[in-house]
Amino acid sequence: MANQNEAAARAAVLGRLWGALAREPIPGVVGRAVSADTLVVRLADGRHLRGPAPAAAPFALPPVGLSVELDGAPHADPAVLLAALDAGPHTARLASELANSVANLALARAAQPKPDGGPPALVRYAYAGHAAGNGLADLEQCVVDGHPLHPLCRTRLGMSTVEVRRYAPEHRPLVHLVEYEVPERDWLSTGTPLPPRLLVHPWQVEHVLDRYPQLKPTGATVPGRPLMSLRTLALRDEPGWHVKTAVDVQMTSAVRIVSPAAVRNGPVVSALLADLGRRAGIGVLREVSAGAVIVDGQPCRSLAMVRRQVPVPPDGALLPLAALAAPSPATGRPILTEAVDRGYRGRPEGFAAALVRLLLPPLLRLLHRGAALEAHGQNTLVLLRDGRPHRVYYRDIGGLRLSPARLGDAPTLHGDLATDDPEALRTKLFAALSVVLGELAATLHRHYGTDPGAVWRVAGLVARDTFRKLPPGNDDAAALFGPTLPVKATTAMRLAADPLADLWTALPNPLAGLA
DSSP, X not given: OHHHHHHHXXXXXXXXXXXXXXXXXXXXXXXXXXXXXXXXXXXXXXXEEEEETGGGSTTOOOOTTOOEXXXXXXXXXXXXXXXXXXXXXXXXXXXXXXXXXXXXXXXXXXXXXXXXXXXOHHHHTSSTTOXXXXXXXXXXXXXXXXXXXOXXXXXXXXXXXXXXXXXXXXXXXXXXXXXXXXXXXXXXXXXXXXXXXXXXXXHHHHHTGGGOTXXXXXXXXXXXXXXXXXXXXXXXXXXXXXXXXXXXXXXXXXXXXXXXXXHHHHHXXXXXXXXXXXXXXXXXXXXXXXXXXXXXXXXXXXXXXXXEEOOOOSSSEEEEGGGGGSBOTTTSSBHHHHHHHXXXXXXXXXXXXXXXXXXXXXXXXXXXXXXXXOOOTTTEEEEEETTEEEEEXXXXXXXXXXXXHHHSSOOOOOTTOBOOOHHHHHHHHHHHHHHHHHHHHHHHHHHHOOOHHHHHHHHHHHHHHHXXXXXXXXXXXXXXXXXXXXXXXXXXXXXXXXXTSOOEEEEEXXXXXXX
């Protein structure tokens, strides 16, 4: 079984890497061509990569045993394949990250219990009757494979295998945050004031806290369940509250600290968004308080936390959009199939249309108003009642962009949140939507045989109607219905000198011509 999980993990990561080689601006790639079902990637040094074109398609599920040929030599291991290429000075770095992703994805798959035939996930983890109020955590922990396009979907550099099992959400642990007393002179609190007590992730305690002897453990711990991001936890004894912690571990592309900008922006910006969201038709999870230890005159990104308030609805199941494609513990099929069966009598088109009609209008209204949300599958939540989409929510302000010019009265913003560049605003939202809608269409097609274009046609109708009701004044509609949609070039970013600077690539837009 271990060998099967490792082979499946290699294929899953290789498929994502092959997709990146097919579409992203990868150093050393100078040409691409498709003949029948074979994709050929031409390299600058004269060599060629050959492999199945369907496996490079976004959201493809590559078969176990997938391999890509480099000048006739087959490669099934993505790290070995990448190391054999000349993709610039950071090739070895990415190869190491790919190996880590494969290892942790194999662990994740090995940890998944077999389908138990019990109640559907949307029933067993619904809020009504769920005593701990953490059905959201249960549903987030159903996500096994992580990001659907990123080859580093399970990279956790800095964590040992034991630590991954101890702290990662797909292993379903209970994690005890450790409370530290902070000298009052060294404490910064924003939003609703927090006492000088820092909740620290136990990994951070073991690997970072010895550098800061001025912090003293109080002896108290706070139990929580890790959400998809690992470093954010649902507090077991405080339903309705999440805590984001700093963990100096690279997960996917970034080390998951809590930046000084996040500490300063969180309460102010989330309050602004909550107000805008009420009018636009989307709930925003408030970052009510944040705190950080001051080191050398600045908030320390390794010693910070954010407290986020989370809705606890009286009934229904609240889950991230990414969890819709995750396997149900009851059947092993995607959780969205439970919604289709329960709410739409097995008619997937009805579910897709209802979700799109709930999701798109508020996001486009907010963009028009000046708030471009990074509404990808981890940040965007949907409340399902009897399988039917009832309300959408957004969380995590770190990746969004705000336009002071469009807003007219923006608060003081720290870091890179502020921009009046319309292309930057649209790219932030449209790139997230291209993944969310693309994964929805691909999952429905895979399990029901539905036409992927049907999801996009509904999206086109909904977007067109939403734009028609908005005041004129920008070209957002023309951009959304243009020939291409942006997608973050996550692999190219990891090969760049600055691996955190956003890079984008373009995919053919299924909405083109639907305006």
